[in-house]
Amino acid sequence: MTLITDVRLRRTLDSRGNPTVEADVLTESGGFGRAAAPSGASTGEYEAVERPPSEAIAAAREHAVPRLVGEAYAGNQREVDAVLRGADGTDDFSEIGANSAVAISMAAAKAGADVLGAPLFQHLGGTFRGENFPIPLGNVVGGGEHAADATDIQEFLAAPVGAPSVEDAVFANAAVHETVADLLEERDIPCGKGDEGAWAPSIDDAEAFEIVDEAVSLVAEEVGFDIEFGLDVAAAEMYDAESGTYEYSDGSRDTDEQIEYIADLVDEYDLVYVEDPLDENDYDAFAELTNRVGDETLVCGDDLFVTNTDRLREGIDRGAANSILIKPNQIGTLTDAFDAIELAIENGYDPVVSHRSGETEDTTIAHLAVATDAPFIKTGAVGGERTAKLNELIRIADDAT
Ligand SMILES: C=C(OP(=O)(O)O)C(=O)O
Ligand SMILES: [Mg+2]
Structure with a gap:
């Protein structure tokens, strides 16, 4: 039911007015998730690589989307993320961009939660999640x-x-x-x-x-x-x-x-x-x-x-x-x-x-x-x-x- 049937990527605005990557993930049974990548200014030297959004989107469309659509299940977060890593093929997401990767990863999680009819925190944390709030x-x-x-x-x-x-x-x-x-x-x-x-x-x-x-x-x-x-x-x-x-x-x-x-x-x-x-x-x-x-x-x-x-x-x-x-x-x-x-x-x-x-x-x-x-x-x-x-x-x- 959570088989991914479509991944759509687009450029949207972030809070600084810069372009960022937004992803929609759709599933076989009508699940939908949308998420967007944030962006740092005081970035760490060892962070995964954020590519210019249009390049990140083009690379993700070429390498990641075909491996996800009809192949991976949004309800299986580890599988989705392993596919993203495999499709990228580098240690630091410098091929598809960490901005495309994180947007798709988060959108898939939301689509998985949507199919279950559960809030995202419940889907991610499960029944045995803690009772505390940060x-x-x-x-x-x-x-x-x-x-x-x-x-x-x-x-x-x-x-x-x-x-x-x-x-x-x-x-x-x-x-x-x-x-x-x-x-x-x-x-x-x-x-x-x-x-x-x-x-x-x-x-x-x-x-x-x-x-x-x-x-x-x-x-x-x-x-x-x-x-x-x-x-x-x-x-x-x-x-x-x-x-x-x-x-x-x-x-x-x-x-x-x-x-x-x-x-x-x-x-x-x-x-x-x-x-x-x-x-x-x-x-x-x-x-x-x-x-x-x-x-x-x-x-x-x-x-x-x-x-x-x-x-x-x-x-x-x-x-x-x-x-x-x-x-x-x-x-x-x-x-x-x-x-x-x-x-x-x-x-x-x-x-x-x-x-x-x-x-x-x-x-x-x-x-x-x-x-x-x-x-x-x-x-x-x-x-x-x-x-x-x-x-x-x-x-x-x-x-x-
Ligand atoms: C939120 C921070 O800033 P940036 O996103 O610019 O790294 C931070 O350094 O903790
Ligand atoms: Mg900091």
Whole structure:
């Protein structure tokens, strides 16, 4: 019944106004799934390859579609994803593009769920999925590669760790976002927004810490539960391999100084989450920082692990980080993302399912997070392509109770 009868691919717009790949998967018994690929700006060196959408679509039509139509079953996700890998024939999806691969993979999952008449999270997670909902990490101030002339640190993320429900958590993050705007206004700091909808003021990181710290405290007091915050440093973007230093607007830090700096920030602001605090090639420095602050905070590898089980295994062996960011398009298929989540959980690493800075209305990651019982999801705080996922989480929670 879930035999794939058609795969349609087209170019659509992402949230940055760039073209992306959208896929429709149709099945024999009338199942339908549609999904679109997101796109990163601060991409990791070891990510699967995103090809220009028109090239990715042409290559997928030539190599993948004929092997799927009339051949593979949308209800069998591992089979669909194995066909995608086989049709591509490379390690990094450089033939059909990880953007075509992930769009087809996610659309097939939705078509499989549609045939069953089950919500996607149920199809992906099965009867024995967990009962928990992820805590959303909401980007409220940012810069780096996501906004010009703003903070060096890419993302300041509200973390409503004490929220009694996913709905309360989502609204708390939006309230922190709004409170940040009030505090900026009080200080006469004009600002626009970055790619993910976070405020992107032209201030230094020290001032951003003050403002976000105050905003989370004010909102926590108002809502009556604990809200902390965390960071995506995206340190690979500021690392200069030649000099071995991290380049900030106000000077450089060598690796030891960077470790010291991050450890001090964790202590000073009780950070609950620190993503990519060090360069993507420096497992040793990640291990050293994890050793120092890993009991107090999540040290998360995004560019470090790129949702890749080989890189995660290396991290586990070396004690680098205690958390992994999961971005399906970094690796190309839902199967690969699932395997990375399972490997993480088996080894005590917290998976954090994540959006990209260039997004679409697609809500697959909300279902993936619930299906796998991931403790966190990072998908912004405001903005249509971000609220698409946040509102889907609220709907899933509503349906599940
Ligand atoms: C979401 C992120 O940004 P991008 O999609 O640009 O990699 C990130 O770095 O975690
Ligand atoms: Mg990141």
